[in-house]
Amino acid sequence: MLDILKDLIYSSGAVSLTGGNLVMWLVSFVLLYLAIKKQYEPLLLLPIAFGILIVNLPLTFLMEPEHGLVWFFYHYGIELDIIPPLIFLGLGAMIDFGPLIANPKTLLLGAGAQAGLYVTFFAAVLFGFDLQEAASIAIIGGADGPTTIFLTSKLAPHLLGATAVSAYAYMALVPIIQPPMMKLLTTEHERKIVMGKLRPVSKLQRICFPIVTAMAIMLMVPTAAPLISMLMLGNLFKESGVVERLSKAASNELMNIVTIFLGLSVGATMTAGTFLSPKVLFIFFLGLFAFIVSTGAGLIMAKVMNLFLKDKINPLIGAAGVSAVPMAARCVHKVGSEANRRNYLLMHAMGPNVAGVIGTVVAAAILLKNLG
Amino acid sequence: MPELLAPIAGNVWKVLVAVGDKVELDDELIILEALKMETPIYCDDGGTVSEVRVKEGDSVNEGDVLVVID
Numbered sequence: 001m002l003d004i005l006k007d008l009i010y011s012s013g014a015v016s017l018t019g020g021n022l023v024m025w026l027v028s029f030v031l032l033y034l035a036i037k038k039q040y041e042p043l044l045l046l047p048i049a050f051g052i053l054i055v056n057l058p059l060t061f062l063m064e065p066e067h068g069l070v071w072f073f074y075h076y077g078i079e080l081d082i083i084p085p086l087i088f089l090g091l092g093a094m095i096d097f098g099p100l101i102a103n104p105k106t107l108l109l110g111a112g113a114q115a116g117l118y119v120t121f122f123a124a125v126l127f128g129f130d131l132q133e134a135a136s137i138a139i140i141g142g143a144d145g146p147t148t149i150f151l152t153s154k155l156a157p158h159l160l161g162a163t164a165v166s167a168y169a170y171m172a173l174v175p176i177i178q179p180p181m182m183k184l185l186t187t188e189h190e191r192k193i194v195m196g197k198l199r200p201v202s203k204l205q206r207i208c209f210p211i212v213t214a215m216a217i218m219l220m221v222p223t224a225a226p227l228i229s230m231l232m233l234g235n236l237f238k239e240s241g242v243v244e245r246l247s248k249a250a251s252n253e254l255m256n257i258v259t260i261f262l263g264l265s266v267g268a269t270m271t272a273g274t275f276l277s278p279k280v281l282f283i284f285f286l287g288l289f290a291f292i293v294s295t296g297a298g299l300i301m302a303k304v305m306n307l308f309l310k311d312k313i314n315p316l317i318g319a320a321g322v323s324a325v326p327m328a329a330r331c332v333h334k335v336g337s338e339a340n341r342r343n344y345l346l347m348h349a350m351g352p353n354v355a356g357v358i359g360t361v362v363a364a365a366i367l368l369k370n371l372g
Numbered sequence: 373m374p375e376l377l378a379p380i381a382g383n384v385w386k387v388l389v390a391v392g393d394k395v396e397l398d399d400e401l402i403i404l405e406a407l408k409m410e411t412p413i414y415c416d417d418g419g420t421v422s423e424v425r426v427k428e429g430d431s432v433n434e435g436d437v438l439v440v441i442d
Contacts, residue, residue, distance in 0.1 A: 197434060326407045333409065341398075341414055344379040346406055347434070 016058035020272025027270070028053040031165075040172035044145065044263045048165060051267020063268050074265040078153050078160070083262045084146040085230040090255030091146075091357070092234025093247045095325065097209050099351040102198040105305065106317065106348075110355025112301025113321025114363045116141040116294025121367075124286050129279075132156045135367040137283050140167045141290025142360030143174070144323040149266065150227060151364045154372055161270035162280045166287035174327040175334070177288070178295050178319055182335050185299040186315050191339035193314040195348045203239070210235040217362060223372070224365030231361070294322045298352065313348070320349040323356040374417055376439040378432045382406030387428055393421045395441060402426070402438050413438065 009015060031049035035042040055063050055070065062068040065075075077083040100106055117138045124134035132155035139151045140163055148167040152160045170177060182191075210232035217228045237247035302318030316336050320328040329349035336345040385405035389395060399415040423440035426432060 330407060330409050333411070337411070341412075342379075344411065346380050346409070346411070 011059070013058040013060065018058075018272060020276050021056040021058065023276060024052055024056040024270065024272045027275075028056070028267075041168050043259055044168050045172075047260055047263025048168075048267035051264040052161075052270045053267075055268045055271050063271065070264060070268040073261045074268060077258070077261045078149065078265050079157070081150060081153065081226060083258045083265075084150040084153075085226045086254060086258045087146040087262065088227050089230040089234040090251045090258075091325075092210070092231040092236075093238045093251035095231075095235060095238075095354050095357070096350070097235060097354055098201045098206065099198060099347050100354050101201045101205050101209055103348070103351045105309075106313075106351030107355045107358075108305060109298055109301055109318045109321040109352035110357075110359040111321075111362075112318065113294045113298035113352070113356055114142065114359045115297035115301075116290055116292075116322075117360075117363050119293045119297075120286060120290035123289065127282065127286070130156075131371050133159055135371050136163050137286045138290055139163070139360070139364055139367065140170065140283075140287035141294040142323055142356070142363060143167065143171050143291060143294070143328070144357060144360040145171065146262075147227060147323075147360050147364045149262070151368060154368060157269075158274055159280075159283060161266060161275055162283040163287070164266045165270075166284045169284075170287060170291045171324045171327060174324050174331050177291060178328065178331050179335050181292055181295045182299065182316055182319050182332075185296055186303075188339060190303075190315050191336060192343065193312050194340065194343050195314055195317075195345065196311065198347055203241075206239040207236070210239065213358070217358070221362055221365040221369065223369045224361050227361045227364075228358070231357070291322065295319045298322065298356075314343070314345055317345060317349045317352050320351075320353040321356045321359065323353070323360050325353050325357060326350065328356070329353040373422070374419065374441050375437045376401060376413065376416065376441065378404065378434055378436045378438055379413065380404065380406050380411065381434045382411065382432060384426045384428050384430045384432060384438075385410055387424060387426065389421050389424065389439065391421055391424060395419060395421060404432070415441070417441070 028049045031045050034040045035045035062070040120141050121134050121138035124137045136152040136156040136159050139148050145167050149164050152163045214232035218225050234250050237243050298318035298321030302315035306312050316332045320332045322328050332349035333346040336343040382404040386403040389401050395415045396418040400412045401415050402413045404411045419441040422442045425437050
């Protein structure tokens with residue numbers, strides 16, 4: 001009788017708990033709170049937080065290779081790089097590239113903001129991260145969740161939880177992180193600049209855009225293919241106007257389904273053993289640095305462009321060159337309207353914002369090609 | 373007869389004026405919603421509202437007339 005009781009106790013998870021597990025529970029509870037109460041990116045943070053909780057319950061073996069339920073999600077979804085491109089398929093079906101087509105020079109802003117990535121890359125190397133790790137941390141500055149996961153899972157899978165959570169966290173914190181930088185680098189006069197109406201974009205241009213962009217980018221940087229091909233296919237679904245069912249399936253059902261497995265798998269990589277190290281704390285710090293530098297680089301790029309442009313652009317839209325669609329564009333609009341209440345920058349900021357998505361993918365592909 | 377145009381595309385979230393209202397420069401007339409963000413549209417010059425061309429929930433394109441002011 002006593003033996004049975006003893007057996008029961010030893011086979012229970014409770015006796016195998018470590019202090020680290022308890023800390024991870026706390027991390028999970030904080031993220032659950034942020035997701036549910038504060039609604040910070042709840043679609044992702046909620047499954048991530050729950051993933052963290054369940055892998056820090058000992059003896060469940062949910063992440064046991066070739067055995068655990070969540071390991072299969074992780075292996076097939078993320079390790080084999082299936083989910084991030086599927087998310088991009090859905091994003092493509094939702095993104096309106098119209099503002100970028102109407103004002104193609106904003107592509108430069110989306111590229112300019114990526115300069116922050118390279119600054120952070122070298123900073124991370126200086127602080128002792130190896131090249132693969134540094135690249136995975138730097139990509140956080142692109143503020144694009146799926147791209148961050150795509151790159152980290154290939155270069156430094158042990159950092160996946162930390163880089164993914166910090167990318168999503170900083171995206172949610174755009175309205176707090178970006179405005180001080182915007183105000184620091186622009187004058188009141190610049191923020192007041194009103195931009196004229198965007199030129200209309202024809203249906204033919206909208207249809208040609210994903211096809212031409214997909215071909216151009218994949219010919220130049222073939223490693224970008226998984227993400228760019230899916231992004232542009234999704235966009236072609238949307239703009240062609242003839243496959244509304246596919247477009248809706250990609251942007252709603254499929255997107256929602258893969259988001260569940262993405263969040264859960266990312267959360268599940270965060271066991272106490274991999275997550276609780278000083279390195280991880282440092283990733284959050286460097287990720288924030290990357291984000292701030294990218295914002296600054298976009299703003300400065302816009303100011304440089306203004307030196308050559310007859311019709312001045314409002315330099316604030318440069319800050320939208322980090323991807324974070326549409327949070328960064330919203331933030332630009334808000335700061336712009338604070339300076340001049342008749343300033344409506346939203347659509348102007350969407351140009352660099354969607355260009356930022358493409359820019360981040362290209363930056364990731366270049367890092368992958370050189371370091372993978 | 374001055375017209376208040378939609379500066380961005382979006383949905384009409386709130387209509388704050390009715391025909392016959394006296395309005396002044398910088399009054400909030402309409403609130404548009406675009407990308408889940410509310411954007412107030414301000415009056416460009418004072419007068420009396422003679423026509424409201426939109427109702428709450430309508431979707432508008434950039435350049436559409438929202439309100440006509442005499």
